[in-house]
Amino acid sequence: MTTTVGGATPADPAAAPVAGLVASLRAIVGDAHVLVDADMRATYETDWLGQWHGTTPCVVRPGTAEQVAAVLQACAAAGIAVVPQGGNTGLVGGSVPRGGAVLLSLQRFTELGPVDTLAMQVTAGAGVTIEQLQQHARAADLDFAVDWGARASATVGGAVNTNAGGSRVVRFGTMRAQVAGVQAVLADGSVITQLHGLPKETAGPHLPSLLVGSEGTLAVVTAARLRLVPWFRSSAAALIACDSLVDAVALLPQLRHLPSLDAVELLMPEALALACAHLAVRPPIEPASAGAFVMVDCAAHLDPTDELAELLQLQRGVLAVGAQRDLLYRIRDHVTIAIGARGVPLKLDVAVPVQHLDRLLRAVRQGLRTQAPAAELIVFGHLAEGNVHVNILGAGDAEPRMRDLVLTAAIDLGGTISAEHGIGVAKADWLERLKGPAAVAALRAIKQALDPGNLLNPGVLYPPG
Ligand code: MLT
Ligand code: ZN
Numbered sequence: 117m118t119t120t121v122g123g124a125t126p127a128d129p130a131a132a133p134v135a136g137l138v139a140s141l142r143a144i145v146g147d148a149h150v151l152v153d154a155d156m157r158a159t160y161e162t163d164w165l166g167q168w169h170g171t172t173p174c175v176v177r178p179g180t181a182e183q184v185a186a187v188l189q190a191c192a193a194a195g196i197a198v199v200p201q202g203g204n205t206g207l208v209g210g211s212v213p214r215g216g217a218v219l220l221s222l223q224r225f226t227e228l229g230p231v232d233t234l235a236m237q238v239t240a241g242a243g244v245t246i247e248q249l250q251q252h253a254r255a256a257d258l259d260f261a262v263d264w265g266a267r268a269s270a271t272v273g274g275a276v277n278t279n280a281g282g283s284r285v286v287r288f289g290t291m292r293a294q295v296a297g298v299q300a301v302l303a304d305g306s307v308i309t310q311l312h313g314l315p316k317e318t319a320g321p322h323l324p325s326l327l328v329g330s331e332g333t334l335a336v337v338t339a340a341r342l343r344l345v346p347w348f349r350s351s352a353a354a355l356i357a358c359d360s361l362v363d364a365v366a367l368l369p370q371l372r373h374l375p376s377l378d379a380v381e382l383l384m385p386e387a388l389a390l391a392c393a394h395l396a397v398r399p400p401i402e403p404a405s406a407g408a409f410v411m412v413d414c415a416a417h418l419d420p421t422d423e424l425a426e427l428l429q430l431q432r433g434v435l436a437v438g439a440q441r442d443l444l445y446r447i448r449d450h451v452t453i454a455i456g457a458r459g460v461p462l463k464l465d466v467a468v469p470v471q472h473l474d475r476l477l478r479a480v481r482q483g484l485r486t487q488a489p490a491a492e493l494i495v496f497g498h499l500a501e502g503n504v505h506v507n508i509l510g511a512g513d514a515e516p517r518m519r520d521l522v523l524t525a526a527i528d529l530g531g532t533i534s535a536e537h538g539i540g541v542a543k544a545d546w547l548e549r550l551k552g553p554a555a556v557a558a559l560r561a562i563k564q565a566l567d568p569g570n571l572l573n574p575g576v577l578y579p580p581g
Contacts, residue, residue, distance in 0.1 A: 208540025242273025468531030
C-alpha cells in the first residue's frame, strides 16, 4: 500500500508565498537547480520502492553549505518547511516531501577528499554514494565498513541521518561508529564545521554524534568525516541451512569465534526463494529444505576459506568463494527488490534481543493467521543484531493492525521499532512508547533549541504537538 503524506496541502509553485520563495531560491542556487515542473519533481516525490508519496512546490539543489544556509533562511522567511533528501532510498518516509515543504536535495554534494591513510579517514560530501565512497577508499587500500544492498544510490548524508547499519555491523558497528565529524547547517543558517576527526577529544558533548540518527530534524548535514577500515581482499562466505530459527540463533556463539567474521545475515526460506526466483538463479540450497538460512561472510588479509570449511564440517551448508560468493551476495542484496517487484509491502525494521527472535516471529505469524491469513510474510535481516525486516504483502485493511502487532511485540520483548531504517513519519507516533516520556521530552527540547520554528523535516521522528 502506498502512503500519501501531507497530501491535503497545496503544492502549487505559482501560489503565493511559494512564487516569491521560488524566485529567491533561483537567486541563491541558479535557475537550473530549482525544479518546479511536475515531471522534474516526480522522482523526488516518491521513494524508490513506491512506498511513500508526497508533493513539493519545488526541489532545490544547493551546491555549497553557504547556499544551504541561504536556502534555509529564505524558506524560514517564507514560513515554508524543508525536507532534506539524499539518495531517496529511505524506507520510512523520512525524506519524502510533506505538507507543501520544499525538497532540499543534497545530490550535488559529491566531493570526496583525499584518503588520509595515517588517520584512516576521509571527508565525503553528503551526496556521495556509499559505493563511490567504498571505491574511493579501496583505491587507497582501505574500505568503508557500512554496506547494504542500496549502496549504488544511498548516500553518506542519508546514512548519517538514519544511523544506517547493514551487513557488517557485527564487525564494525553502525554509521555512528564511523562518523568522526560533520559539516552541518542549522535551521538559522549557521554552519558547524567539525571535520578534523581527531580520535581523542573531550571538549564537551560531540555534536556530530548528536546528528547521527537525527533524520534531518536538527540540521542539514552537508559533509562527514568518516573512519575507514582495512580493505580485506580475501573473503569467503557460506550459506548454512538450519532446521529452525532457534537453531540459527544457537549458531551465533560459534560464529562469533571466527577470527575474520564479517557478516551474519538471516534469510528465512521465503526470502531466499523469492530473491532467487527474481534473479532467475538456482538457490544454492533448496529453500523448502530448512527452517532458516544463515549467510556467514568472513573477510581477511589471508584467505579465510579454511575457517568456514571447518565450521561447515558440523553444519549443513555450502561454501561460497569467488563467483559463488558474489552470487550469494547478489541474492541477499536482491531480497528487497524482489519483494518490491511483487507489490508494496508493509515493511517493518525491528530488533529484539536475539534470544527472543523466535518469539517475535511466532507472534507475527499468529497475528497474520487471525488478521490477514492470505497475506505473504517475507522475513530476512541481520541475525547477529537480532534485527529482522518483516515484510508483509497483501495485508490490505489489516496493515495498521499488523503494524501495531509487530511493533508492540518488538517493544514488549525488550527490542526496538527501528534498528537501522529510522523512525521517519512511519513510526513517529511510536517514539514515546519506545523511549518513554522523559526521553522524548529531552529530545524535543533539543529540537526546540536548534530549530525553534520547526523548519527542518517537521512530522519526522516526533509526532506533531
Ligand atoms: C536490507 O537489509 O537489505 C535493507 O535494510 C533493506 C530492507 O530492509 O528492505
Ligand atoms: Zn537491513
